[in-house]
Amino acid sequence: MSDSTRKPRFRGANQQGRGKDRGQNRGPGGRPAWRDRDDQADGPVILYGWHTVTAALANPARRIRKLFLTENAARRLAEENIDTRVTPEMVRPQEIDRRLSPDAVHQGLLAETDALPSPDLDTLAREGIVLVLDQITDPHNVGAILRSAAAFDVKAIVTTARHSPEATGVLAKSASGALELVPIVSVQNLARALTQMNDLGFMTVGLDSEGTENLAGVALQAPLALVLGAEGKGLRQLTRQTCKVVARMDMPGAIKSLNVSNAAALALYIGSTRLGLMS
Known part of the structure; x- marks a missing residue:
């Protein structure tokens, strides 16, 4: 694992805040959360929180691009023998906070992944x-x-x-x-x-x-x-x-x-x- 003081290079520090109505919900990078899927770029899917990220790590169909962990989260993953699949980047909690909305509960884990395929x-x-x-x-x-x-x-x-x-x-x-x-x-x-x-x-x-x-x-x-x-x-x-x-x-x-x-x-x-x- 990399040094705990190393900072991730997040693409943009825009917050994912809630709008005044559901049509204004913002996604990672300031995108509307309800945006049409046809308009999506090739950017990563953002996953955060213990259950969300560990489930993604356990899914072989989910390609993990990057994984950002705090020291506490990394310790818990090791204690529970959860394979991170990629070399994680160690960050401070504030680095993940800046990527997400103020009320996001990330528990020290954030992953950038590919989207899962859509079946026919x-x-x-x-x-x-x-x-x-x-x-x-x-x-x-x-x-x-x-x-x-x-x-x-x-x-x-x-x-x-x-x-x-x-x-x-x-x-x-x-x-x-x-x-x-x-x-x-x-x-x-x-x-x-x-x-x-x-x-x-x-x-x-x-x-x-x-x-x-x-x-x-x-x-x-x-x-x-x-x-x-x-x-x-x-x-x-x-x-x-x-x-x-x-x-x-x-x-x-x-x-x-x-x-x-x-x-x-x-x-x-x-x-x-x-x-x-x-x-």
């Missing part, structure tokens, strides 16, 4: 559950959805190449390592992708408060694709029309709607229970 729809397993996200732009929500997806053994998440957050920074931290466990399929046109999934035998179920059936009463079949829309907008019209079923989730309390990440977790529980995946 026709390679998806014809079993279990797949989640489809219709222009959900908040990286915190998508990260939380990824974490729930990993807990329920979701086979993949399908999302649009445009109007979706980059799989980096805040999203990766919110996912707490799940980014390495759940493949993300990026598609250009969601309606066409849903049509293809229908043809492949998936039961596509859109979730909407105005759905004609209660999800708990729908005769669900595997492979199942649960389709979630953005908060506020919900499912787009063409998305609704392409789903085989549009269902709602009835709530017994005074508040009838849930945050989209909470709705995803509840829908996954209902779907997993109905498909017999919980036993």
Whole structure:
């Protein structure tokens, strides 16, 4: 390991702060966190935090470009016999702080990596559950959805190449390592992708408060694709029309709607229970 006083040469010290609304979330280097994937440069994916970085280190499909560690983090990795895979650069915590937003909890680890490849729809397993996200732009929500997806053994998440957050920074931290466990399929046109999934035998179920059936009463079949829309907008019209079923989730309390990440977790529980995946 290099000397602890050696400083990394981070490309730009711009902070990754939160904007006043979700459309202004900033990613590493000052980029909008929701920026269209088609517009991404060949820059690195930024991963930070213990679970996020150690999961990346354990994933052979993840190419690590650079790894920055504090002395405490390096000691903990050594104690837990975690292979860093590349020669890390030792830095002070403040060096990582300057790369991230003021409220980022990095725990002394930051990695620059390549993005993971996006599988094709026709390679998806014809079993279990797949989640489809219709222009959900908040990286915190998508990260939380990824974490729930990993807990329920979701086979993949399908999302649009445009109007979706980059799989980096805040999203990766919110996912707490799940980014390495759940493949993300990026598609250009969601309606066409849903049509293809229908043809492949998936039961596509859109979730909407105005759905004609209660999800708990729908005769669900595997492979199942649960389709979630953005908060506020919900499912787009063409998305609704392409789903085989549009269902709602009835709530017994005074508040009838849930945050989209909470709705995803509840829908996954209902779907997993109905498909017999919980036993």
